Amino acid sequence: MEDMLFYDRMQFAFTITFHYLFPQLTMGLSLMIVYFKWKFLRTEIEKYNDAAKFWMKIFALNFAMGVVTGIPMEFQFGTNWAKFSELTGGIIGQTLAMEGMFSFFLESSFLGLFLFGEKLLGHKLHFVTGFLVFLGSWASGYLIIATHSWMQYPVGYEIIENGKFVLNNFGALFSNPWLLPSYLHNQAASLVTSSFVVAAIGAFYLLNNKHHEFGKLFVKTGVVFGLISSLLVAFPTGDLVAKNVVKYQPATFAAMEGIFETEEGGSEIVLIGQPNMLEKKLDNKIAVPNILSFLTYQDWEAEIKGLNEFDESVHPTNVPGLYYSYHIMVGLGTIFIGLMLLATVQLFRRKLYKTKWILWALMFMLPFPYIANTTGWYTAELGRQPWLVYNLLRTSAGASPTVSSGNTLFTLLGFIGLYLLLGMLFLMLAGKIINKGPEPETH
Amino acid sequence: MELFWYIVLMTMLAVYVILDGYDFGAGIIHLFFAKKEKDKKAITNAIGPFWDANEVWLIASGGVLFFAFPTLYASSFSGFYLPLMMILWLLIFRAIGLELRGQVHNKMWESIWDKAFGISSLLLALFFGVALGNVVRGVNLGNVVNGVSTQEAHFFFLPLWNPTFSPQAEQLGIIDWFTLLLGVIGVVALTIHGANWIIFKTNSDINEKLKKVVFNLNIVLVGLVIISIFIWHIIDPEPFKNFIDKPWLIIFPIICFTGLFGLFKVKSFKKHGIGFLFSSLFLFGGLTSTVASIFPKVLPSTNNINPDLTLYNVAADEYGLSVGVYWFAIAAVLVTVYMIIQYKVFKGKMDDVGYGEH
Numbered sequence: 001m002e003d004m005l006f007y008d009r010m011q012f013a014f015t016i017t018f019h020y021l022f023p024q025l026t027m028g029l030s031l032m033i034v035y036f037k038w039k040f041l042r043t044e045i046e047k048y049n050d051a052a053k054f055w056m057k058i059f060a061l062n063f064a065m066g067v068v069t070g071i072p073m074e075f076q077f078g079t080n081w082a083k084f085s086e087l088t089g090g091i092i093g094q095t096l097a098m099e100g101m102f103s104f105f106l107e108s109s110f111l112g113l114f115l116f117g118e119k120l121l122g123h124k125l126h127f128v129t130g131f132l133v134f135l136g137s138w139a140s141g142y143l144i145i146a147t148h149s150w151m152q153y154p155v156g157y158e159i160i161e162n163g164k165f166v167l168n169n170f171g172a173l174f175s176n177p178w179l180l181p182s183y184l185h186n187q188a189a190s191l192v193t194s195s196f197v198v199a200a201i202g203a204f205y206l207l208n209n210k211h212h213e214f215g216k217l218f219v220k221t222g223v224v225f226g227l228i229s230s231l232l233v234a235f236p237t238g239d240l241v242a243k244n245v246v247k248y249q250p251a252t253f254a255a256m257e258g259i260f261e262t263e264e265g266g267s268e269i270v271l272i273g274q275p276n277m278l279e280k281k282l283d284n285k286i287a288v289p290n291i292l293s294f295l296t297y298q299d300w301e302a303e304i305k306g307l308n309e310f311d312e313s314v315h316p317t318n319v320p321g322l323y324y325s326y327h328i329m330v331g332l333g334t335i336f337i338g339l340m341l342l343a344t345v346q347l348f349r350r351k352l353y354k355t356k357w358i359l360w361a362l363m364f365m366l367p368f369p370y371i372a373n374t375t376g377w378y379t380a381e382l383g384r385q386p387w388l389v390y391n392l393l394r395t396s397a398g399a400s401p402t403v404s405s406g407n408t409l410f411t412l413l414g415f416i417g418l419y420l421l422l423g424m425l426f427l428m429l430a431g432k433i434i435n436k437g438p439e440p441e442t443h
Numbered sequence: 444m445e446l447f448w449y450i451v452l453m454t455m456l457a458v459y460v461i462l463d464g465y466d467f468g469a470g471i472i473h474l475f476f477a478k479k480e481k482d483k484k485a486i487t488n489a490i491g492p493f494w495d496a497n498e499v500w501l502i503a504s505g506g507v508l509f510f511a512f513p514t515l516y517a518s519s520f521s522g523f524y525l526p527l528m529m530i531l532w533l534l535i536f537r538a539i540g541l542e543l544r545g546q547v548h549n550k551m552w553e554s555i556w557d558k559a560f561g562i563s564s565l566l567l568a569l570f571f572g573v574a575l576g577n578v579v580r581g582v583n584l585g586n587v588v589n590g591v592s593t594q595e596a597h598f599f600f601l602p603l604w605n606p607t608f609s610p611q612a613e614q615l616g617i618i619d620w621f622t623l624l625l626g627v628i629g630v631v632a633l634t635i636h637g638a639n640w641i642i643f644k645t646n647s648d649i650n651e652k653l654k655k656v657v658f659n660l661n662i663v664l665v666g667l668v669i670i671s672i673f674i675w676h677i678i679d680p681e682p683f684k685n686f687i688d689k690p691w692l693i694i695f696p697i698i699c700f701t702g703l704f705g706l707f708k709v710k711s712f713k714k715h716g717i718g719f720l721f722s723s724l725f726l727f728g729g730l731t732s733t734v735a736s737i738f739p740k741v742l743p744s745t746n747n748i749n750p751d752l753t754l755y756n757v758a759a760d761e762y763g764l765s766v767g768v769y770w771f772a773i774a775a776v777l778v779t780v781y782m783i784i785q786y787k788v789f790k791g792k793m794d795d796v797g798y799g800e801h
Contacts, residue, residue, distance in 0.1 A: 064542045067495060068535045074505050078520025079527055082598065085520070089513020090759035094767065097506035101774035104499040109781035112492035113788055120788055160760075167763040400521035402586065402600035411528045418532055425539065429546050 007408035008080045008399045011415065013381075015072050017374055018419050022066035024373045027141055027187065028194025029059050030134035032225060037127045046440065049123070051217055052130075054438035055198070058430065060115055065426055067108075069419070074100075080408065084388050084398030088165045091157055092147045095173060099143035107136030141190070142183055149178035152380070153248050154389050165389070178248070181240035182380075188232040189376060192336060193369040195226035199343075200366035201434055203359040211437040216353055219362065223347055227340040234333055239295070245383065246296055246304070249390065252383035254307040255319045256326035257292060258282050266293035267304040270327075275320045280308055317385040317395075325378035332372040339365065444765060445758040448511035449741075451771070455507060457730050459500035460571070461636075461723045466494045467571075468637015470537065470564020471630070473557065476649055476656065483557065485647035487541060488793045489640060494541065496785065498534070507771075511764060514597055515741055515757035522582060522599040523574070526617050530570050537563035565630060572629020576622030577601070579733055580610050580678045581743030584752070587613075596749040597757075610678050615745065621678055624671055631664045632726060635706065639718035644793045654709050657718060661706045668703065668729075675736075679743075682736050692735045699728025 033055050040048035074096065077085045085093075113121065114129040121129065156172030157165045167173075199222025205215030246253040254260070258270040260280050269292040273285030293302040307315065316322050339361055346352040353359075384390055388398045469490050477483045509516045520527060540560030544553055582599045585592035594600075604616035612619075618626075638653040638660075675682040686692050702725030709718050737743060742752040750756070758764065 061542075064495075064538065067498070068538045071498070071502060071534060072531045074502055074509075075520065075527055075531055077509065078505075078516045079524050080521070082517035082521035085509065086514050086517035089509050089516060090763045093506070093510030093513055093516075093759065094763060097503070097510035097767070098770055098774070100499065100503035100506035101771065101778065104502055105496070105774075105778045105781055108496040108499045109785045112496065112785065116492055117788055164760075166760045167766070170763075170766040400517075400524070400598075402594055402598045403521050403524045404600075407524055407600075411524075414528065414532060418535060422535070422539065425543060429543065432546070 004403075004405040004408065005396055005399050007405050007412055008403075009395070011080060011408060011412040012076055014412065015069065015076065015415055015419075016377075018423070019066065019069040019073055020374065020377065021370055022062045022069065023137070023141070024190045024193045024370070025197060026059055026062045026066055027137045028191040028229075029055060029062070029197070030130070030137050031191065032194055032198060032221065033059060034127070034130050034134050035221070035225075037123075037130050041123060041127055047213055047217060050438045050440050051214060053118075054214070054433075056115060057433050058197075060111075061426065061429055061433065063111065065422065069422070072415070080400055080403065081388075081398050082400035082403075084393065087163055087393065087398075088389060091165050091167045091173070092150060094167065094170070095143045095147040095150070099140055099147075103136045103140035103143065105136075107133055107140065110136070138187065141187060145183045145186060146173055146176070146179055148380070149176045149182055151389050152182075152384055153178040153244070154392060159392070163393075165392075178244055181237055181244055185233060185237035185241045185376075188229050188237050189369075189373050191225060191229035192233055193373055195222045195229055196336070196362075196365055196369045198222035199226055199362045200364075203362040204434070205437065206353055207356070207359050207363065214438045219343075219352065219359070220347060222362070223340060223343045223352070226336070227344050230333065230336040230340050234337065238333070243296065249383060250305050251307060251310040251314050252316055252322070254305060254310070255316045256322050256379055256383060257304075258285070258323050258327075259292070259304055259306045260308050262303060262306040262309055264303075266290040266299075266301040267296075268292060269295070275323050277319060314386075314391075316383055318382050322379060322382040325375040325382060328375040329372050329379060332368050332375075336365075336369070336372070444761060444768075445511075445754050447768070448507070448758070448764055449739075449754045452504060452507050452511065453731065453734055455500060455504040457727050459497070459504055460726050460730055462497035462500055463494070464568075464633045464636050464726055465640035465719070466490050466497055466637070467564045467568045468633040468635065468639075469641055470561050470637070471568065471634045472637050472641060472653065472656075474561025474565060476652065479648075482647050482649050485645040485649075485794055486641055487544070489644040491541070492789055492793075493785075494538070496782075498538075510767060511759055512741070512754065512757045513759055515752055518584075518597045518599070518752060518757070519578075519742060522601055523577065523617065524600065525603055526570060526574065530567065530574075533563040533567050533570070536560075537567065568630045568633040569626040572626035573618060573622045575629070575730070575733060576625035577617060578742060579737055580615075580619075580621055581740075581745045581751070583613065583615055583746055584742070584744040585746070585749040587746040587748050590748065592748060597752060613746075621674070624667065624674075628664065628667045628671065631660050631667060632722070632729070635660050635664065636719070636722040636726060639709075639722045643715045643719045644791075646792050646794055654718075657706060657709045661703070661709075665703060679736065685736055685738055692738075695728050695732040695735050697728070698724050699732050702726070702728055 033052050036048050036052035036055065040046075040052065077096075110129045110132040114126065114133050117129060118126045150173060153176060154165075155176050156167060156169035158168050160166050198218050202215045202218025202220075202222055205211040206219060242253070245256070257267075258273060258275060259267055260282065266289070268287035268289045270282060270285055270287045273282035273287070276283045290300045293304060294300050296302065296304060307319070339358075343352055343358050343362065346355045346358060386395055387393060388395050469486050473483060473486045477486055505516075536559050540556040540563065544556035544560065582601060584599050585596045586594045586599050601615055601617050604618040605612055605614050608616070608619045610619045610621035635657050638657050641647060642650045642653055686696070702721045702723070705721035706718065706725070712718055739753045739755065740751045741754050741757060744751045
């Protein structure tokens with residue numbers, strides 16, 4: 001039974017981690033492509049249209065990867081989490097079915113027109129199709145996070161006989177206090193990924209002395225979008241999400257911040273230290289006094305409950321994993337803001353394109369927004385454990401009763417092999433598109 | 444309310460089979476009949492801008508199943524775990540075959556992805572037929588062994604096959620000779636359907652040859668359908684009971700046979716879309732007749748200990764189903780608009796759409 005649950009969790013974690021590498025880029029990138037196309041319509045400078053077309057190629061590749069790795073996500077609710085689906089399907093089925101009906105149809109119908117229809121449609125209509133693809137992908141994110149929010153903070157339900165969750169207030173799914181902060185936080189983070197990718201490719205071109213015009217355009221656009229989105233991720237969205245966690249999941253908050261003991265006169269913010277689960281404390285910690293209380297409650301001396309005050313049965317299952325995920329996300333987020341601030345200063349001084357070290361830093365920063373997004377999601381998901389539906393349904397009660405660990409391990413290995421192949425193909429093809437670069441219409 | 448969502452779900456599944464069915468069929472044609480590069484291009488152009496939107500019907504149907512019939516979703520998805528996972532892998536292979544083929548100009552690269560695309564299309568057609576066979580044959584709900592349920596009454600698990608390959612064994616498998624027969628019908632029917640789509644949407648050189656293929660395969664299809672009707676009583680002692688009780692249901696078999704026999708006139712159709720229309724009628728009629736024959740069951744039980752799953756005992760609660768009607772109505776209008784726009788822009792022949800060229 002134990003290892004059955006373990007493989008079910010591993011498979012979901014592995015497939016969702018891999019899947020979300022792609023939508024996090026396409027959601028942000030769709031907005032930036034719409035921006036380039038809009039810029040072209042306003043200025044009629046060809047370079048913007050060429051830029052839009054170049055990023056559409058990257059977008060198409062990522063979108064295809066997102067689609068093919070996304071279908072297994074919907075299937076796995078039923079295949080691996082049958083008990084969870086049976087008990088909560090009447091509620092989370094609503095938002096998941098809406099995602100299919102409202103966003104996937106929108107995205108997929110207009111993606112074909114967007115990718116192949118430029119000549120047929122003319123620039124204005126082509127812009128509209130791009131906008132609709134953007135709208136579809138952001139609607140998809142909204143409905144997924146509505147589902148996620150219900151699992152984190154269940155609302156609008158009642159529990160009837162045999163433990164089934166029944167919806168009694170549809171509107172509550174969308175006025176859930178968990179939803180809006182999480183959604184905005186996630187979308188801003190998605191924009192961070194796309195901004196950093198655009199800036200990194202631009203820096204790559206500048207450092208290689210090729211596609212100079214586009215290199216400058218990409219670095220500039222990436223830095224401006226990157227600064228705005230990195231700031232938005234931290235404040236107000238990240239701040240609001242953290243306030244939800246402390247309010248609704250206080251044990252999770254204590255664990256992710258690494259606060260084991262309640263401190264008199266305000267809690268410190270932990271910068272460095274390893275959770276020691278044997279002695280329930282942090283080893284070799286470096287912390288700044290009172291900051292956490294201030295950030296959380298705008299009161300230097302507010303009390304924050306330490307993890308040790310909560311009963312073990314409600315502790316997050318994997319405290320160190322949660323703590324590291326959260327600290328990696330926050331640490332990287334801080335670095336992103338710092339780098340983008342420096343780059344923006346240089347941009348205003350008209351020195352950015354010649355400041356080699358910043359260009360190098362921008363280029364090498366490419367993988368890190370992916371890591372930050374992933375660890376951010378790990379924080380949310382590990383933070384909810386040991387629950388599937390917070391405080392109401394344990395993860396151990398949600399797995400499929402009839403699917404044995406041998407079968408799950410078989411398919412997990414299959415997914416690992418297949419996704420390894422997909423990942424290699426993706427890198428190869430993305431590399432090819434990037435290396436070839438944008439192609440101006442007049443050549 | 445349950446009945447409304449049942450009809451919605453079946454309609455969406457039928458639309459999915461008709462739409463993604465031509466994708467799979469085109470893949471099979473691509474595998475066996477397209478030898479020249481030009482013909483292969485014509486085929487991928489004819490499905491390229493659509494396949495992704497077509498597959499959304501599968502995801503959306505899955506979503507509606509999850510939301511309206513959560514117990515059925517949970518039971519069948521965990522019980523048919525292995526074939527569903529393989530369908531997922533095949534869908535992935537098929538999609539990357541189609542999308543990546545044109546990204547690198549190299550003979551070996553192209554032929555690898557051609558095969559990936561074609562073979563996974565073929566296997567998907569087979570699997571979907573087998574899946575339908577499993578649903579009508581029923582499963583050992585509650586995993587009954589020696590007269591005792593070993594699981595909750597609505598859960599089960601099937602291995603890929605059992606040693607006897609018999610649909611009447613106590614411990615069933617996904618693949619037995621009955622479900623395999625439906626799988627073969629699936630392959631033949633979708634091959635015809637795909638050929639009709641290619642004839643409809645391209646000016647390819649192989650169109651004349653494809654008309655012959657459709658004609659010949661249709662003879663095979665008629666034979667297989669007749670065999671299946673004669674042996675149907677093995678899995679369901681009273682297969683025609685529903686049609687006798689509710690005579691208006693006969694409309695579905697009539698649609699099915701109209702499509703089937705209409706296809707024999709494939710060589711004389713003036714308009715290229717007519718063949719596609721007839722094979723769509725066959726698929727729609729065949730699917731609806733099959734599910735109508737077991738109505739209101741959605742997954743029969745093969746033991747007499749645990750009851751069949753019917754659309755009434757697997758549905759979500761009344762409030763959720765009612766409130767869903769509102770958003771579904773809005774979404775249905777929007778989806779119709781999208782489809783009209785999409786097919787208007789890509790109307791007519793697709794030979795020059797330049798799909799997959801970079």
